[in-house]
Amino acid sequence: MTQSHESLPGDPLAGQRPRRLLVGPGAPVDEAHELARRLEIPVESVPADHPQLGGARGHPPDPDDASLTWTVEGLAWLGPSGHVRVDFTDGRVGRRVRQGISAREPLARAIGLGGRTRPRIRRVLDATAGLGRDAFLLASLGCDVVAVERHPVVGALLADGLRRLPDDVLEGRLRYAAGDAREVLAGHPTDPPDVVPADWQPETVYIDPMFPARRKAALVKKDMQTLQGLVPESPEHELAALLDLALRHASRRVVVKRPTGAPALDAATRPSHAVTGGRTTRYDVYVTSTNTD
Numbered sequence: 001m002t003q004s005h006e007s008l009p010g011d012p013l014a015g016q017r018p019r020r021l022l023v024g025p026g027a028p029v030d031e032a033h034e035l036a037r038r039l040e041i042p043v044e045s046v047p048a049d050h051p052q053l054g055g056a057r058g059h060p061p062d063p064d065d066a067s068l069t070w071t072v073e074g075l076a077w078l079g080p081s082g083h084v085r086v087d088f089t090d091g092r093v094g095r096r097v098r099q100g101i102s103a104r105e106p107l108a109r110a111i112g113l114g115g116r117t118r119p120r121i122r123r124v125l126d127a128t129a130g131l132g133r134d135a136f137l138l139a140s141l142g143c144d145v146v147a148v149e150r151h152p153v154v155g156a157l158l159a160d161g162l163r164r165l166p167d168d169v170l171e172g173r174l175r176y177a178a179g180d181a182r183e184v185l186a187g188h189p190t191d192p193p194d195v196v197p198a199d200w201q202p203e204t205v206y207i208d209p210m211f212p213a214r215r216k217a218a219l220v221k222k223d224m225q226t227l228q229g230l231v232p233e234s235p236e237h238e239l240a241a242l243l244d245l246a247l248r249h250a251s252r253r254v255v256v257k258r259p260t261g262a263p264a265l266d267a268a269t270r271p272s273h274a275v276t277g278g279r280t281t282r283y284d285v286y287v288t289s290t291n292t293d
Contacts, residue, residue, distance in 0.1 A: 017039060017041065017152075017153070018039065018041055018066055018067055018068040018077070018153060019041065019065065019066045019067055020041055020042050020043070020044055020067050020068070021035065021036045021039070021041055021042070021043050021044070021067070021068045021069075021070060022044050022046050022050065022052055022053065022067050022068070022069045022070070023043055023044065023045050023046065023069075023070050024045075024046055024047070024048055024050065024053050024069065024070065024071035024072070025047070025048050025071070025072065026071060026072030027070040027071055027072060028070075032070050035068075035070075035075075035156055038152065039068075039152055039153070039156075041068075048071070052065055052067055052069055052078060053069055053071055065078060066078070066079075068153065068156075069083065073085065074086070074087070074160050074161070074164055075156060075157055075160035076157070077153060077157060077230065079230060084131075084157065085157065085160075085161075086131050086132060086157045086158055086160060086161025086162075087161060087164075088132075088136050088161050088162070088164075088165045088169070089164075089165065089166070089169070101137060101140060101141060103141055106275050106276060106277035106278070106281075106283060107134060107137065107138070107277065107283065108137075108138070108141055109275050110255045110275040110277075110283035110285050111124060111138060111143070111204050111206060111253075111255055112203070112204055112252060112253055113138075113141055113142075113143070121143070121203045121204050121252055121253075122142070122143055122144050122203065123143070123144050123200065123201065123202050123203045123204070124138055124143045124144070124145045124146075124202060124203065124204045124205075124206060125145075125146050125148065125181070125184070125185070125202035125204070125205045125206070125250075126138070126145060126146070126147045126148065126206045126208075127148055127181035127184075127185075127205055127206060127207050127242060127246060128148070128149070128181065128206075128207055128208050128209060128210075128234075128242075129147035129148055129149040129155075129158060129176070130149060130154060130158070130208065130210070131154065131157060131158055131161070132147050132149075132158045132161060132162070132174070132176070134206065134208060135147040135174055136170075136174060138206075139170045139173040139174035140170065142173070143173065144173050145173060145174045145175070146175050146176075146177055146184075146195060146196055146200075146202070147174060147175065147176050147177070148176075148177045148178075148179060148180075148181040148184050149176070149177075149178065150178070150179055150180045150181070151230075151231050152178070153230060154230070154231060155176070155178045158176055159176050159178075162174065162176055175195045176195070177190040177191065177192070177195040177196065178190075178191040179191055181205075181242060181245075181246075182238075182241060182242055182245050184196060185205070185242075185245045185246060185248075185249045186245065201249070201251055202249065202250050202251070203250065203251050203252040203253070204250055204252055204253050204254070204255060205246035205249065205250040205253075205254045205255070206254075206255050206257075207239070207242060207243065207246060207254065207255070207256045207257070207265070208256075208257040209233070209234055209239055209256075209257070209265070210231060210233055210234070239265055239266075240265065240266045243256065243265055243266050243269065243286075244266075244269075247269070247286060247288055250288050251288065251289060252287070252288060252289050253272075253285055253286060253287050253288055253289075254285075254286040254288060255283050255284070255285055255286075256271070256283070256284045256286070257277070257281060257282075257283055257284075258281070258282055258283075258284055259280060259281065259282075260276075260278075260279065260280055260281060260282050264284055265284065269286070271284035271285055271286050272285055272286055272287040273285050273287075
């Protein structure tokens, strides 16, 4: 992406931080210490039967401990609903891909995929990647996806999930960039620096703001309940600024995931159309080119 000089509003996201990083047997020690250094938290080496790792019979993990744990199974955040770990192979999203996904699914249609084998749109920037599920699905459908996440803990979980993913699953079509998507769209250097080549421009920018917490907790997936306690909602003005930048930099379209019945992200900017994603979700599509296929 080319360098520009657009101003970036707001401050970086500041959410709850873990109290410590517990490292169990089989975890990559060097990577664990580097993560703890970046998060400015202490590291503790613990045995496999430590209660917070879930290995002690009769002693369940304490959800108020607010710890990160790293074992042979990967990095996890321990919250009120248990451990949250990104698993693209044996987890829910991996099973969904193995069972078969279609370019006619609501998200794929909103992004602009077409045909049975090749997407019409190939380059996608997921501006609010979270745990990377939608980015993984799009990459599985053949898109070249850059997933951007600015919350350091959520980003670390996503990066670890990608680290454990076999190379031949996506063949490099999904890359993670730490930081604020507004800075990435504005052409600022990424972390790592080679994630977005200088000549790479997204055809579609995908924005999935975290939905407001629902009163009926049963309607919210377990890991989403945990993340809602970790990551605060983004202010409306920051999301509006992100949408504005996305509309200027996406060559084909911008897609915003919204709760069914909620207003558009920015009242001053009306979407071109919407794709229904089930009872609780819709995808607002903003076409940025005259090619609307």
